[in-house]
């Protein structure tokens with residue numbers, strides 16, 4: 001489960017960057033296709049995340065924060081891509097993105113199921 005989760009968010013991160021540069025390069029059709037795959041990945045990330053949550057003995061504050069931060073990152077993927085496509089300012093969202101991503105990675109890797117905690 002955890003491997004599916006990691007595969008999901010690593011791929012999502014890569015496709016987010018690909019979609020971003022496709023939009024920037026004016027390749028809207030290509031960007032649309034990548035964004036469609038990206039949305040399927042969101043579902044996979046959330047599904048594997050929820051499945052792991054069901055295996056947790058006690059869902060404490062760290063887990064709640066991890067879940068909220070995870071959904072926050074996904075929301076920011078969407079916000080940044082849609083605002084970039086509309087040529088709107090995205091700096092506030094990029095700042096949030098760095099914070100939310102750092103938080104979700106830190107919490108993910110420090111929680112007990114992580115491969116970083118043998």
Ligand code: HEM
Nearest residue numbers: 009049050052053067070071073108109111112113114115
């Ligand atoms: C883009 C969004 C997300 C990223 C980058 C992310 C990242 C991570 C990382 C790095 C880990 C630790 C993996 C390991 O070291 O083995 C992890 C574990 C986990 N994630 Fe996510 N995640 C995201 C979204 C979510 C969401 C939306 C949920 C909940 C619905 C969720 C729930 C979990 C749970 C329950 C674990 C296991 C924690 C444990 O060790 O007990 N994640 N995630």
